[in-house]
Amino acid sequence: MSIDDRTARAWLSATIEPAMPAVAALVAQVGAPDAVRALSSGRSVPGLRPVYDADPSATGRAVLSDAGATGMRWVCPGEPEWPTALDDLASAGDLHRRGGVPYGLWVRGERDLATLTKQVVAVVGARASTSYGDDVAGDLGAGLGDAGVCVVSGAAYGIDAAAHRGVLAVGGGTVAVLACGADVVYPRGHEGLLAWCTSNGAVVSEAAPGAAPTKIRFLARNRLIAGLSRAVVVVEASWRSGSLTTLKWGELLSRACLGVPGPVTSEASTGVHLALREHRAELVTNAAEVRDALAPLGAAPVDGVGAVGLGRTRVTDRLDPRELEVLEALPAGAAGLTAEQLSARTRLPVAAVRHSLTSLAARSLAACGPQGWRLAPRRA
Amino acid sequence: MSIDDRTARAWLSATIEPAMPAVAALVAQVGAPDAVRALSSGRSVPGLRPVYDADPSATGRAVLSDAGATGMRWVCPGEPEWPTALDDLASAGDLHRRGGVPYGLWVRGERDLATLTKQVVAVVGARASTSYGDDVAGDLGAGLGDAGVCVVSGAAYGIDAAAHRGVLAVGGGTVAVLACGADVVYPRGHEGLLAWCTSNGAVVSEAAPGAAPTKIRFLARNRLIAGLSRAVVVVEASWRSGSLTTLKWGELLSRACLGVPGPVTSEASTGVHLALREHRAELVTNAAEVRDALAPLGAAPVDGVGAVGLGRTRVTDRLDPRELEVLEALPAGAAGLTAEQLSARTRLPVAAVRHSLTSLAARSLAACGPQGWRLAPRRA
Numbered sequence: 001m002s003i004d005d006r007t008a009r010a011w012l013s014a015t016i017e018p019a020m021p022a023v024a025a026l027v028a029q030v031g032a033p034d035a036v037r038a039l040s041s042g043r044s045v046p047g048l049r050p051v052y053d054a055d056p057s058a059t060g061r062a063v064l065s066d067a068g069a070t071g072m073r074w075v076c077p078g079e080p081e082w083p084t085a086l087d088d089l090a091s092a093g094d095l096h097r098r099g100g101v102p103y104g105l106w107v108r109g110e111r112d113l114a115t116l117t118k119q120v121v122a123v124v125g126a127r128a129s130t131s132y133g134d135d136v137a138g139d140l141g142a143g144l145g146d147a148g149v150c151v152v153s154g155a156a157y158g159i160d161a162a163a164h165r166g167v168l169a170v171g172g173g174t175v176a177v178l179a180c181g182a183d184v185v186y187p188r189g190h191e192g193l194l195a196w197c198t199s200n201g202a203v204v205s206e207a208a209p210g211a212a213p214t215k216i217r218f219l220a221r222n223r224l225i226a227g228l229s230r231a232v233v234v235v236e237a238s239w240r241s242g243s244l245t246t247l248k249w250g251e252l253l254s255r256a257c258l259g260v261p262g263p264v265t266s267e268a269s270t271g272v273h274l275a276l277r278e279h280r281a282e283l284v285t286n287a288a289e290v291r292d293a294l295a296p297l298g299a300a301p302v303d304g305v306g307a308v309g310l311g312r313t314r315v316t317d318r319l320d321p322r323e324l325e326v327l328e329a330l331p332a333g334a335a336g337l338t339a340e341q342l343s344a345r346t347r348l349p350v351a352a353v354r355h356s357l358t359s360l361a362a363r364s365l366a367a368c369g370p371q372g373w374r375l376a377p378r379r380a
Numbered sequence: 381m382s383i384d385d386r387t388a389r390a391w392l393s394a395t396i397e398p399a400m401p402a403v404a405a406l407v408a409q410v411g412a413p414d415a416v417r418a419l420s421s422g423r424s425v426p427g428l429r430p431v432y433d434a435d436p437s438a439t440g441r442a443v444l445s446d447a448g449a450t451g452m453r454w455v456c457p458g459e460p461e462w463p464t465a466l467d468d469l470a471s472a473g474d475l476h477r478r479g480g481v482p483y484g485l486w487v488r489g490e491r492d493l494a495t496l497t498k499q500v501v502a503v504v505g506a507r508a509s510t511s512y513g514d515d516v517a518g519d520l521g522a523g524l525g526d527a528g529v530c531v532v533s534g535a536a537y538g539i540d541a542a543a544h545r546g547v548l549a550v551g552g553g554t555v556a557v558l559a560c561g562a563d564v565v566y567p568r569g570h571e572g573l574l575a576w577c578t579s580n581g582a583v584v585s586e587a588a589p590g591a592a593p594t595k596i597r598f599l600a601r602n603r604l605i606a607g608l609s610r611a612v613v614v615v616e617a618s619w620r621s622g623s624l625t626t627l628k629w630g631e632l633l634s635r636a637c638l639g640v641p642g643p644v645t646s647e648a649s650t651g652v653h654l655a656l657r658e659h660r661a662e663l664v665t666n667a668a669e670v671r672d673a674l675a676p677l678g679a680a681p682v683d684g685v686g687a688v689g690l691g692r693t694r695v696t697d698r699l700d701p702r703e704l705e706v707l708e709a710l711p712a713g714a715a716g717l718t719a720e721q722l723s724a725r726t727r728l729p730v731a732a733v734r735h736s737l738t739s740l741a742a743r744s745l746a747a748c749g750p751q752g753w754r755l756a757p758r759r760a
Contacts, residue, residue: 132643132645135645136643136644136645260644261641261642261644261653261656261663262641262642262643262644263512263516263642263643264516264640264641264642264665264666265512265515265516270665273641273663273665274738276641276656276663277662277663277664277665277669277738277741278734278737278738278741278748279741279748280748282657283641283653283656283657283663284657285644285650285653285657286644289657354658357658358654358657358658361658361659364750367750368658368659369749370744370747370756376750
């Protein structure tokens with residue numbers, strides 16, 4: 001039996017529940033064709049009932065042909081259109097027994113997915129949002145869109161929809177990542193929104209065409225929203241909101257984890273406030289602050305400056321002179337300095353020092369500990 | 381010329397602008413009587429024009445007598461009614477060229493100030509508050525009052541008044557710290573509120589009886605609000621709100637610095653959000669979370685348990701069994717653990733671990749760094 005990589009991956013998507021860690025590990029270990037050869041002949045894998053398919057190549061080709069006929073294309077790891085940020089999922093571990101790089105993505109929409117997802121921020125939150133949350137998510141979407149940042153979300157009611165609509169309203173790009181098949185309209189009421197996303201961005205899913213949205217697929221889907229993004233922003237979330245899973249994936253993937261506060265009298269913001277209290281997310285209040293958080297230490301600059309000139313660009317190249325001065329004045333040890341002390345060192349006004357510190361902290365260059373401001377510890 | 385300590389301090393209050401660092405330093409160095417002898421004979425001190433008073437003792441006695449006649453008493457450092465927390469101001473430095481332990485406090489109200497201020501939280505914020513802010517401040521005041529915590533604030537319009545009213549409404553104690561004389565009704569519209577504060581708590585000031593409220597006295601006054609308190613909670617504050625000075629004093633005095641978030645669309649919360657973003661305040665959403673922040677590591681327990689039994693009580697004595705288990709599982713080094721890992725170590729559910737971590741962090745026993753949860757570094 002011979003099967004090529006793309007067809008093997010299509011077979012996996014159509015036959016196996018998405019994001020099973022054991023299957024993802026097998027694919028990573030032996031490659032998709034050999035994994036399919038093993039699995040289609042009944043090889044047992046933890047969590048998976050044996051599967052038998054005498055001709056997986058024919059099955060895979062049929063899936064690809066059917067999907068193509070309904071306007072979906074199949075984008076696989078390593079291909080030019082593949083969003084390479086998703087490869088980070090290979091080493092991010094599991095959550096709710098789901099994890100790993102997807103075998104591929106079913107994509108609807110004209111725009112090139114790799115180009116569309118060059119600068120992406122996830123804006124997620126409660127389905128049962130308030131009008132405050134919808135306003136904030138819409139403003140964030142529009143502000144990010146104005147800045148050329150693509151907004152990824154889950155096309156659910158509430159915050160997701162408000163974020164998509166916000167960025168679409170300013171002509172920006174957006175990606176809707178579904179828990180069901182990319183060809184399934186869910187929720188039903190979002191047929192128009194999904195069509196709008198398709199024409200101005202993309203609707204994607206790792207689940208098989210026609211797949212129904214299930215609870216476990218929502219949890220698996222959330223890792224893709226975080227995986228595609230440089231930052232995850234939660235706008236409203238109650239204590240047990242699924243969007244906190246997306247935030248958790250952001251943490252596992254070392255994405256910037258951000259939360260928008262709301263009235264403490266609002267149930268819809270309790271989960272965000274808890275995440276902020278536990279320092280699992282940084283507080284942001286607008287799109288500019290989200291953008292400030294987009295360039296973590298060691299990462300390539302988000303605006304593509306690094307692609308031009310003398311090869312690798314350091315993150316410090318993007319700092320303004322004041323930020324550089326404050327950065328240079330920061331101590332490296334545990335004993336930090338107050339903004340006032342840094343003001344004395346740099347001879348900059350305290351307000352300017354504070355502003356620079358906020359910006360440096362958002363870039364993970366400065367950290368504020370119990371003993372004051374210091375250089376952020378380098379990540380492993 | 382002979383003058384006793386109380387009379388000398390009354391003279392200082394009546395003659396010298398409050399909170400001048402050079403005068404406070406002189407008093408700390410030579411004592412109030414010698415300081416008065418020097419100052420009343422024209423001794424020059426930075427920031428102070430020379431003063432001449434041939435009989436400061438007579439002046440001081442007259443001030444005390446007049447104040448007594450209008451229902452004020454003079455409470456001095458070292459006296460039984462003195463709130464000893466204010467002594468921390470001796471080493472807290474200056475802000476806006478104001479600082480130091482006050483010479484004494486003019487007090488209106490029947491209740492003993494030391495008893496009243498045993499457990500105090502400052503609730504401060506914008507004069508131009510929103511109805512959301514007023515509601516939250518009122519709820520905080522009531523929640524703290526219900527728990528037997530006294531609320532200190534500045535009796536200004538807006539958040540201050542809402543906090544006073546909240547605690548008064550549940551029959552709790554409150555202290556209004558004024559920038560003008562304790563006998564001056566300012567703002568005029570708060571005559572009733574100040575009378576209510578007097579009958580259920582205290583109205584206090586370091587400024588001379590009859591003194592007018594000036595900008596510099598407001599700034600000096602804010603250090604007393606923080607100094608009296610174990611925690612400073614800012615409910616609403618715009619970018620340049622004076623309540624951020626109170627928060628800054630809280631920081632200088634190592635008080636718990638707390639902020640209540642609000643809608644990001646509200647101008648009235650911008651200063652609080654900035655303080656939270658800069659980690660100058662911890663996010664709190666209700667009175668219970670404020671109370672959780674009241675017992676910093678090494679401090680005496682706030683509920684007085686430490687007064688009974690085997691002498692000094694450790695802060696860990698007040699933890700519940702789960703919190704103790706999580707505390708014991710926390711690593712001491714820089715490399716921390718996730719809540720999930722701690723859950724595996726302790727065999728407690730992740731949600732219980734998270735809850736315990738929040739509580740431990742509020743007590744400054746646990747800290748969350750870029751590499752996970754660990755034991756909080758001990759304060760110097």
